[in-house]
Each structure stands twice: as C-alpha cells, then as structure tokens.
Amino acid sequence: MRSKNTLKVGVAGLGLIALSLGLVSPASADAGAQPADVVGVGSDTVQYGADFLMDGDAAGNAGYNSAGNINRAISLDATADSNGRTAYAQGSTVAAPIALNPTFVLRAGQKPITRINGSGAGITAILADTGATENIQFVRSSRLPKAAEQTAAATAGFGSLHVFQFATDPLQMAVNTAATNAPAGLSIAEIVNIYKGTYTVWGDIPGYAGPAPTAIIRPLIPQTGSGTRGSFEADLKAANGGVTVVYGPNVVTVEENDFTAITTNPNAINVISPFSIGRINLNNGGYFGATAVNKINALSAVAPDASASYIDVRGLYFIVRDTDVNSTSIWQPGGAKNWAKTLFSGTTSFIARASNAADITSAGLTPAYSDLGAASSG
Numbered sequence: 001m002r003s004k005n006t007l008k009v010g011v012a013g014l015g016l017i018a019l020s021l022g023l024v025s026p027a028s029a030d031a032g033a034q035p036a037d038v039v040g041v042g043s044d045t046v047q048y049g050a051d052f053l054m055d056g057d058a059a060g061n062a063g064y065n066s067a068g069n070i071n072r073a074i075s076l077d078a079t080a081d082s083n084g085r086t087a088y089a090q091g092s093t094v095a096a097p098i099a100l101n102p103t104f105v106l107r108a109g110q111k112p113i114t115r116i117n118g119s120g121a122g123i124t125a126i127l128a129d130t131g132a133t134e135n136i137q138f139v140r141s142s143r144l145p146k147a148a149e150q151t152a153a154a155t156a157g158f159g160s161l162h163v164f165q166f167a168t169d170p171l172q173m174a175v176n177t178a179a180t181n182a183p184a185g186l187s188i189a190e191i192v193n194i195y196k197g198t199y200t201v202w203g204d205i206p207g208y209a210g211p212a213p214t215a216i217i218r219p220l221i222p223q224t225g226s227g228t229r230g231s232f233e234a235d236l237k238a239a240n241g242g243v244t245v246v247y248g249p250n251v252v253t254v255e256e257n258d259f260t261a262i263t264t265n266p267n268a269i270n271v272i273s274p275f276s277i278g279r280i281n282l283n284n285g286g287y288f289g290a291t292a293v294n295k296i297n298a299l300s301a302v303a304p305d306a307s308a309s310y311i312d313v314r315g316l317y318f319i320v321r322d323t324d325v326n327s328t329s330i331w332q333p334g335g336a337k338n339w340a341k342t343l344f345s346g347t348t349s350f351i352a353r354a355s356n357a358a359d360i361t362s363a364g365l366t367p368a369y370s371d372l373g374a375a376s377s378g
Helices: 011-021 047-055 119-128 147-155 188-196 227-239 277-284 339-343 354-362
Strands: 038-042 073-075 138-141 161-176 218-222 252-254 271-276 296-298 312-321 366-373
Touching: 038 119, 047 073, 047 138, 047 161, 047 277, 047 354, 119 138, 119 147, 119 227, 119 312, 147 161, 161 227, 161 277, 188 218, 188 227, 218 227, 227 271, 227 312, 271 277, 277 296, 312 366, 354 366
Parallel strands: 038 073, 038 138, 218 252, 218 271
Antiparallel strands: 138 312, 161 271, 161 296, 161 312, 161 366
C-alpha cells in the first residue's frame, strides 16, 4: 500500500533511495499500521493485485480501504520503487549495479527492518512472527507453502498456514521488444540447456534460424526467495529428470519482474528472463507510464525443437495463520467476522466477491478464488 503519510523513520536510508531514484523531498513511505490494522508482506508478483484490492485501482474501482473502514488492510510492497524496480545506490551503473537493501516499518512506532521481498521471504517472516502480538497477518505469495513450512507453522502454534488463492498468472520467458535475437518460442527443454550453460550461444539451439547464431545468450533469474524463481526452478528441475539445475556462468540474478533489467541491459538483444504475464499486462496497459509500454513481451510461438513454448499457469495466494481464520475476535466495530474471514475466507469474503474482480483484472491477473486450506507443495 502506498500512502502520502510521511513517517519519521529511516531518514538517512530513505534519503539515499530518494537520491538514487531522482525523487524530491518530502519523502513518503508505506502507511504506518495501527494496532488493529492487518499487515501483509511478500511477493513482488502479487503486490499490485493486493494493492488494488486493498486500496482500489487507477481506473477508479474501490478497494477494501476505500469504504472508510476504521481498521485497514495494509499491503507493504516488496520493493521501495512503486514500479517494482530495484533501487540502486547513487553513482552505480547498469553494468555494475549496487543494489540498495531498502527498509520499511511494519507498524507505526517500530524500527525499520529490511523490506520483505518475495514469497519465500514473506513466509519466512510470518513463521518468525511468534510474539504475543502479531506484526504480520498475511503473506502475498506466488507459490504454495512447502511441507516443511507447514510443519514449522504447526510447531509455532499457527495450526497451519491457510492458503487462499485469488488469481492465476502465467509465467513465461520475456525478451526485449525493440530487438531480440531469441527465437519466437523456447521449450522448457531448451530453457534447461540454456540455464545449465549447455547452450551458450543462440546457434547451440538445434533448429535455431534467427539472425545471430554466434551471439551469447544472457539468461536472468529472479532473486532468492522469489516465488517466481521457485516456480521456475521447479519447472527446470522437472524437465531435467528431477535433478536440480546448476546454473551456468552466464546466469545473472535480478529483481523479479523488473522490465528494466531486460531493457537497460547492455546486451538486451540477447536477454531472456522468466516473467509474470500479469506484470507484462500492467506494463503494456500503461500503468507504469509510457516508458514501460511494450518494452518487453513474452515468447509464445512454437520453439525450434517443434515443442510448445514454455508457460506455467500458476496460482497467486494470500497465506494466513489458520488460528486467525478460526479466531472469534470481531475485526471491525459493529462487524460480525474476524479479519481473515472478512478479507479472505469464504465466497462472501472481500477478495472472493465478483464485484471486486475488477481490482484483480486491473493488475493484469485472472480472478480465480479457492480456499485451499493447509495446502503445500514440495
């Protein structure tokens, strides 16, 4: 959630971020959550769907907080930049970036902590939030909890991590729109060989008929803890005979879904990266301004090996403690439900209502509600 409220926290750090991004004072920060507000953290992929559901979208569709509810639902973004890009230290370059490690404040009056960026990072954070008072109520995630994480939740006294799917979002390989040497499609088998370093130039791909067979392929991978990275690595492993793919030396780690990691790369014409189609839809729909529109696109045609191009249609989730779903505490004054049931649980919950689906589609996603309970994968 973005807010115009100025918080007196992390002044030096916020000032550095402002300088690096070309912003001007006064700086603004995520809204400071009050004791009865619920707070969510986690996935960069999910953050715009969550932001729009909580605060409304740019088209004027209302979010939960738009109705003037006394207690708010606050989704703290994974990235300090509202465009979902990595923030760089002043003076760094694209060729040798120095990424900042931005901070935020979970709740008003608390000290800044490192911004929680990614599905895995969000799940780790809620599992560690075992104090008498909860600081984090929900996690945005583009992957299901792992079995070990469900076990940890039970040990922590949460009952389980309760999963609510609210949308689906395909994962495909993205390339630079202006010019690319990539073929029009890449199969998962071809992608495995690229990321292993078996195929290092485009001409290594059997059947490649593009313009630059000797050009070096530049594969990107999202940061550790990213649900996008987790989904992509699971797909690579499955296509590699169940063996984890060890990355070749050309694979570079970047912020997930940051289109500038492709477009401003000195070798943009040879870059490929797994990317959320929801984010590409947001880019091309103009949400991030003209500088993002049609700058990247997904590979979708038949691959050189005559197989279908890689696509993984995955669920997007809100994850909460099962104890909160079953709580008897009423959230809003004069209400009848706890916060988890108000927002997430059941077909009459806020995220499940057809009347609120426009907030999800505005984020480039496909509404698809399901209560998955204590689901896990891997």
